[in-house]
Amino acid sequence: MAKGSHVDLARRGRLEIDRWREGHPYDHLDLTGADLSGIDLSSAVLAHALLSDCQFIDAKLDGVDLSNSHLVGARFDKASLRRANFTAALMTNVSLVKAQMEEATLTDADLSWAQANCATLTNSVLTRADLINADFSSADLTNAQLGECDLISTVLNDACLKHAHLVKARLINTQAERADLSGAALTDAHVVGVNFRSANLTGINLSEACLSDLTQAILRDADLTDCRLIDSVFCKADLRGANLENADLRGCDLREISLNETKSVRGILLDHASVSDEKFLAALAVSKTPPEGCDELTELWFVTSRGDPKSLVLQRRPVDPGI
Template identity: 30%
Template sequence: MKTMLLALIGFAMLCTSAMAAKPEHIKQLKETRQCAGCNLENADLRGFYLRGAQLQGANLRGANLRDGDLRGAFLNQANLTNADLRGANLEDADLDKAHLEGAQLKQVRFSDRTVLAEKWRLVHQLINRPREVTDLQKVDLAGANLNGADLRNANLTGANLERATLEDALITDAILDSAQLNRTSFFISDLKNASFVAANLQRSNLRATDLRNAIFQKTNLSQADLSHAYLSGIRLTESNLNAANLMRSTLTHSRIEQSQLRGSNLFMADLRDAKLIGVELTGANLRGADLSRADLAHSNFQSIQMQGLKLRGVNLRGVNLSGLNLQGIDFSGADLSHAVLNRANLSEANLKGANLTHANLTEANLTKADLSDGNLSYANLTRTNFSQANLDKVRLNGIQLEFTNFCQATMPDGRKAGC
């Protein structure tokens, strides 16, 4: 075991060393400015005088070139992925076929003679001259670092922003319909009123974003991170949120229709007054979520985690909750008419004032549940267990009774049932 541990530590050190710049290459660059093909990954080259430097094909991935003098430098085919170029002077430099994915281009100086792909000139323009260009339909910005960009009211229909970073950006009222946004990071960005119709946001990072009143239609948000996001008032229809992370997100007054949320994480999410019509929630985590006064009509809740779920005044008309563990859940004032609750565990549940007309409660467990002031008219109570339940003032017109257990239950007239 010890030998294996030492081997793993050695391998990790070797990998770290392989990713670091070679000291002799840094020295060579500083002394001669001749370092074509050198390994300068993650090197600290801040403020270096590199005018006319030969850096063709060099590995400058993650390097810090901030405020450096790179006028006339030869950087063709160099790897500048995730490099910090802020404040650098690249006038007359040759960046032909250079890799600039993730590179920071804030306050970088280019000249008309700087050899640079149009894609990166556009990124530079968007970062340094905000709102100068708003028509960005079908542009290729894949991998671009647009952190802090002002893209308000921009039309990005059909744009390719795959793996781009737009963190802490202003993107309100923007149109991102049919855009490629898979693995794109929008962390803490303002996206209020943005449109994402038919956009691909698979595995995107929307953590802590402001998406209030945004529009999602036929949008792919599978495996997206929407944790802590503000989603109040969104309209989301026919969309895919399977395995999406919505932990602690705010979805109050949102409208979600005919969408897939299989296996999604809604832990502690705020869904008060939301409408989830025809939503597929199989396998979702709803622990601690607040769905008070939400409309969940005809949604599918099979195999979900519901511990601590708040469902006060919720509309669950016609919903299938069969076999679920609903112990201790607050359903007070909820509409459960026509709901399928056979074999459900509703022990100690709060169903005070709930509407359970025409509900199927076959073999359901309502031990110690509070159903006072509720309506069970025309419900199927075959083999239902109401032992020690509170049925005070409950309406029981037209109910189906067969082998129903009322042992020590408080009946509608206030009397205690025998066993």
């Protein structure tokens, strides 16, 4: 339970908190369970504060320092948290629904099980944050820094992650239906069992991602136009309705998948991509609804064995010098 004197102190505003901190440099402000909805504590220093189950609904907290604070179960719904500092804060089960968090810093914060539906986190920094089981559906994470984040079972449905930085992030069983990841960087990311159904992955960068694993990923209707997916693993991925126009699939593992029901395969690069069937390309021609560019694909590429008859790869047909 919060200390009554601390709650009164907070309600008197930032300057009173500053004066208290000067006289109590080793004490932690304890506002546990307090209802401070609508309060204005912009630029206040609340580092190391005890704020679990505290309510800051509709509060104005721009520029507030909440680094290393305990915020378990706290509610910041519709709060203004622009440029707020949550570095290393414990934020499990926190509610950030519709919070305005542009340019906020959440480096090393623990947001597991957080509810951040419709929150605005454009240009925010969440490097190494723990987002396990967090819900960011319909959130705006444009240009967000999510490098080395744990996004295990995280919900990103309908979220905007345009140009987001997800280098070395772990996306395992993540839900990203209808998410916009256009221009996002996922190099060296670990991507397993992610649902990208109807997602926009235009221009996404997975190149040089030795851990890029899209095994069993649902990529139905995903836009992979111009995507660099070099050496990625698509084993058993669902690509029905996906647009692969001009995608770079060199060295990819395409075993146990079909391109028959994709929207377009025009201009894709397939050098040394692995397949599991000699008829991988021939099957396109007999598909009920052949993808755009399938004729060009079968003319330019063929399946060959790489020493071992069971090791099949795609190779470009040699150009006839007489043509």
